[in-house]
Amino acid sequence: MALIVQKYGGTSVANIERVRNVSNHIKEGREKGNDIVVVISAIAGETDRLINLARSLSSHPTEREMDLLLSSGERISSALVAIRLNEIGCKAIALTGRQSGILTDNIHLKARIMHIDKDRVMRYLKDGYVVVVAGFQGINEKGEVTTLGRGGSDTSAVALAASLNADKCEIYTDVDGIFTADPKIVKYARKIDRISYDEVMEMSSLGAKVMQIRSVELGKKYGVPIEVLSSFTYRPGTLIDDGGKMEEVVVSGVVSDKNQARLTITRVPDRPGIAAQIFERIASKNIVVDMIVQNVSEEGFTDISFTVPKDDADDASKIADEVSREIGGGEVTLNKNVSKVSIVGVGMRSHWGVAARMFRILAEEGINIKMISTSEIKISCIIDEKLTESAVRALHRGFNLDKEELWVR
């Protein structure tokens, strides 16, 4: 008998038939004797629908009210799942973020979980209930509703699993697990059976929409084994953990991210503290900066380029303009037609020449590299957005990730 947290994404509850289907699966797990906490996302498309309603009423909707609005989607879907479970004889109770004790900080739309008061959830589990938690939301110390940002239900699930000391956190989605590349782009992409937190984090931050990065961070921090699997097939998925031997390949996967915009501030005076001044200001607006590249200084001036999510590009551009004026910098340019392709793998730590091989593969496809950033286990290149798919396919083939002929170390 185990305690399992199961998270179902928007496509897993997209319609009545799907709600019936996942409810049956939850019931089966319960009948095996497991204690089950379920975290439910909003019905697929619902969050976007609500965002569009708000945007048609306001260019800058108040964030507090946006949270009230957006949190409704998960309340609806979690209530529906609990209603269905009770109908099929599986005792269940639906809890909002507040009712499940999820306390966050005060940053509306991008709140972080500070603490989980698990007493109520534990009490219901003890009484034999399946506890169905509305994902993506919590309350802050003032009792205001907050949401956790895109993909926040993953964070709700992993945080609950950590807090409840669950045996496993299962993330149900519409694909069979994590793949060596997006199967929509690369026909020969393979499902990965087991992978490390670090690799998934690189993949997530690089735009593979498998899981929200914060949830994987959290899983690593608290050692929560996470399985990503499909609520359409229920086949064994991809297990994310730290232990065991990793697959012995240099490069685990190729990922791309089109949600990138590149900003360049030209002719920035090259003195200490300037970079801090720029990026502190952007961070204060809760905009996440991804890659940062500073060119070699010439005659006391330098260019600084960085990437942000496309949604935040206009805000970031405005801030960059202000800061540039204050520090005596030059023009700010914004390019929204870029994307990022990356290769990820713990294997590359000990392998020379992986970066060179990547650049060679892209060059042979005639793809120009606009920015480069590397870490111990990933290499990312910013390229022209319209070349994304051909870059991913070339890298997947070039690193022998295509099915059946793996590039083994």
Place this chain on the structure above:
Amino acid sequence: MALIVQKYGGTSVANIERVRNVSNHIKEGREKGNDIVVVISAIAGETDRLINLARSLSSHPTEREMDLLLSSGERISSALVAIRLNEIGCKAIALTGRQSGILTDNIHLKARIMHIDKDRVMRYLKDGYVVVVAGFQGINEKGEVTTLGRGGSDTSAVALAASLNADKCEIYTDVDGIFTADPKIVKYARKIDRISYDEVMEMSSLGAKVMQIRSVELGKKYGVPIEVLSSFTYRPGTLIDDGGKMEEVVVSGVVSDKNQARLTITRVPDRPGIAAQIFERIASKNIVVDMIVQNVSEEGFTDISFTVPKDDADDASKIADEVSREIGGGEVTLNKNVSKVSIVGVGMRSHWGVAARMFRILAEEGINIKMISTSEIKISCIIDEKLTESAVRALHRGFNLDKEELWVR
């Protein structure tokens, strides 16, 4: 400078254009120097959509989860209105039932407001905010979300007006006020300028969908002047209060209600306590019984007929079956093809012959009366459902309510 509570119904916020429109109207009121609390219903059709989702998953959805589900509709619409108000420069904050301090009893789906903790609303008013409250909902002492039943946003509005000691409660809807009959049925129906709480209560309980009856009761109890008016025309509506001289007509209006089903328990032993036994049992399921008629006893047995809302008919029928078996009664029959037509007016208190005149008018239309019930200010008849419209028209004409030739006392 006054404190006004404004309630907007589902059609008043049915789409983006309507939200913009009512937001402008709210802003105008605020700019006149009034303090304004706004209560918002769910977007028209949303509550039904959610109910249908739940019903397609369960024949008897758990009530606690239904409340979680249904309360989402008002959260969405109130957040949208607050977002719009802020956009157009009218400082506003959206509050859920919980956040606006609305505490209810524990009866899910039909909760009653026990107390309003008005401090938070008052604080925001003092700080110059328009306070936008999600209608139809509160929380009980256990912190569970509850809803107030169909039309519950009216109750939220009037209860807030009473608690805040507001100068007026404005109920915005899609008609210009309360009419002498449903203008969709009676072409010559007139708008009533002023009417008493008692008359509106009779009209409401009789099926005129002007306002939820509990909200009018509450208005009467606390002396809250209520105006029913249109958010499409903003023309002067119908003022509901106790003071002033009422329009001096015998009959104020004709109303009909198709949401009626008639149950008859035959051959009930005629001994004391039997009626109590039947109706206590039905009340314990929170089913509202409307008309009750007991025939004259014959040989120690009697027939008892009563009406309930069509939605509750099957449940009520099941209970009636059980009770009938227990008390040695006969068969239970259920007729869902009935409706109720009624005439209402304080004038009829002092006027003989109004009932007789009503029965005569129906007879002349060839309409058979199946049940009769009377009070001081209303007379209701249960008739065949398909004759509803012709009965209403005949009564409106017969009591001289058609425009221009009023039947003055």
